[in-house]
Amino acid sequence: MRKIKVLVVDDSLVFREVLSRGLMLDSNIEVVAKAVDPYDARDKILEFEPDVMTCDIEMPKMNGIEFIRRLLPQYSIPVIVISTISNAVFDALNAGAVDFLVKPDIRTPQSIEDFIRELISKVKTAAKANVLQQRTASSQPSVVTSGGGEASDQRLIAIGASTGGTEAIYSLLKALPPEMPGIVIVQHIPPVFSRMFAERLNQFTPFQVREASSGLYVQRGHVYIAPGDQHMKVKKLGGRYKLECFQGAKVNGHCPSVDVLFDSVAKEAGADGFGLILTGMGYDGAKGLMSMRRRGARTLGQNEASSVVYGMPKAAFELGAVEKQVPLEQMARVLCGML
CATH class of the missing domain: 3.40.50.180 (Methylesterase CheB, C-terminal domain)
Known part of the structure; x- marks a missing residue:
């Protein structure tokens, strides 16, 4: 079975290492590259052709949401957004990310262990995702004008x-x-x-x-x-x-x-x-x-x-x-x- 190739994108050196080392604990995952910002990530995408990308939202030069919206339509790469607790994750999902995770407290070992366990699971799921569908999900048809008659309150x-x-x-x-x-x-x-x-x-x-x-x-x-x-x-x-x-x-x-x-x-x-x-x-x-x-x-x-x-x-x-x-x-x- 071919390993899932992951690109880790985060402007924090410490967090890039936390993500990379955590993901590599799973024998089915290989972190093929790390990037410090969206422009660096774009170059790494071309060079390493990753299967999945993890991406921070708050980054220099261009935030993760804009990166997903502007650059990723060129590439069929499932993106998992890593973020602090914020409504921005829903903007990222609307832009095309397939999933998200909340950044752990790196001072708490248990928090990191739980985070890595969930991240590994989400990476494996993302590798199977229909990326095109996620990026077009929000472009749905106009409102249905009839509810099919008077449905009772029992429904x-x-x-x-x-x-x-x-x-x-x-x-x-x-x-x-x-x-x-x-x-x-x-x-x-x-x-x-x-x-x-x-x-x-x-x-x-x-x-x-x-x-x-x-x-x-x-x-x-x-x-x-x-x-x-x-x-x-x-x-x-x-x-x-x-x-x-x-x-x-x-x-x-x-x-x-x-x-x-x-x-x-x-x-x-x-x-x-x-x-x-x-x-x-x-x-x-x-x-x-x-x-x-x-x-x-x-x-x-x-x-x-x-x-x-x-x-x-x-x-x-x-x-x-x-x-x-x-x-x-x-x-x-x-x-x-x-x-």
Whole structure:
């Protein structure tokens, strides 16, 4: 098996070494070059032809977001952005990065170990990513003007996603009409960033979007994003759905887990449920979506061509949980047609 060739781009000598040495601990990864700024990186890309690039956002001469937006369309290289906690990561994802990680505290060994473990996993996922799809994900069609009739308040839409999901969810919500039934979403994302993601969606889509918390009731025209370190369930009370968010062990390697949400929607909403599984690595959500379908819910899966990583939708499709596979750009129309 050929090693994954990685280019590390960061203006900090210390952090370049932390990244490089950490990645080289995995026998399937080779750091072929290091660069101090985007111009240096461009030269290294031509010389070493890396499979994956890690890139800092704050750098001299040109920031990472502008680098991705202006230079990388020339190269089919998956980019993982390394950043401090900031909304800038969503700008980087919108520009074409496939994933992101928060910079660790280099004074804390455990923090670095956890960071390197996650980085290695993300590099392996990024190496399989459909880069072109990520860079065109935000150019989606106009808003669907009809919600497919008057959907009752009993209806509930549940969405699960991972790698590439932030842009996919953004694109889907932009294309949906604001009078949709309530939408609950699990996106694999770190704590704090889930709130930032919700705020971003609230600003740039037609929906009222917020980070979920226990006790909230799902409302039409509203979207609820699971907190980055809590599972989310729904509970039907008096004809309404109430959210429950709680700390818990990882399910399928994740907290929040798509399966936890989908299982609760299967139980509480039954045939009034609509399940969508979008781009992402792994198999989280497949069994839960199957439970939804068995209880009469309508289910959709993102197709391979439009997925940044065709992992979760593939697992769900092969299990028989997906009623229909559709391109991301058609999902709003198909979903509205099912309501």
